[in-house]
Amino acid sequence: MRETVLVDAALSPIGVGIAIATIGHPWGTLVVLPLIGLLFVFSQERQRRLDHALELSNAYRGTAMLLGEMIEADDAYTGSHSRDVVELVLAVADRMGLDPRTRRQAEFAALLHDVGKVKIPPEIINKPGPLDADEWALMSTHTVMGEEMLGQVGGLLGDIGHVVRSSHERWDGNGYPDGLLSEQIPVAARIVSACDAWSAMTTDRSYRAAMSDADAAEELRACSGTQFDPRVVDALVAVLGV
The missing domain is CATH 1.10.3210.10 (Hypothetical protein af1432)
Structure with missing residues (x-):
């Protein structure tokens, strides 16, 4: 989860940069396009981290359920x-x-x-x-x-x-x-x-x-x-x- 937080932290300034670049600047598009590409990459990485965290949590949950059943046996x-x-x-x-x-x-x-x-x-x-x-x-x-x-x-x-x-x-x-x-x-x-x-x-x-x-x-x-x-x-x- 720490890695997901780091990815979220990286996304925040990118979003701010896009907003600033598109307000009253004719060259805004030149700045925005690379930022959008970077935002897309970070978003994919964030989703991968979240999917991995969910998968890991479910694995622990399955292990815990199995141990619980063994105790009750x-x-x-x-x-x-x-x-x-x-x-x-x-x-x-x-x-x-x-x-x-x-x-x-x-x-x-x-x-x-x-x-x-x-x-x-x-x-x-x-x-x-x-x-x-x-x-x-x-x-x-x-x-x-x-x-x-x-x-x-x-x-x-x-x-x-x-x-x-x-x-x-x-x-x-x-x-x-x-x-x-x-x-x-x-x-x-x-x-x-x-x-x-x-x-x-x-x-x-x-x-x-x-x-x-x-x-x-x-x-x-x-x-x-x-x-x-x-x-x-x-x-x-x-x-x-x-």
Whole structure:
């Protein structure tokens, strides 16, 4: 994207030059024609850069979706959890008016927020009941491990490592791994957290049945301002229409 910005920067003075050359100067055409040719070349280059960036982004998206499916293959209860969370995350991001970069971070983090669980033993992931203290201590490391894994990949995926790390932080500062408070938590992580919780509450688990949409929405509201960002809860409830 940096290269595309440089091309855009080069186009701006060319456009200004064309405007100046054609205002009250009989020799304007002699200046304009070469500039138009140069503008055409730059425009083609800009489009090539944009096409390449889109192609690269789609490749990363496909990789993220594949990794998300691999994670869920070891979890007997999540099914299409990550894809469901992605749909909600994008809807909430759009409602909150997130900028394109943050929206993309939220999308990819929704797909990969549980990537660190591949390093957690399946018997803990699929335990038919609440985790004990030792099991929970191990499970709670998955966000840090996820950040480390994505950092090794780099690129767009490496760019969301900090979001994955913060996806289980709480608005009141009582989350993990860093105990971040309110606005210290990346907004993409705040959105993923609430949408992830909604999906989990409305999905059958080994130790409980799925909650109704109405009950899950009530739980979201009850946790607004403590576990979740109130603005995110408002946007999510509005998107869900509950």
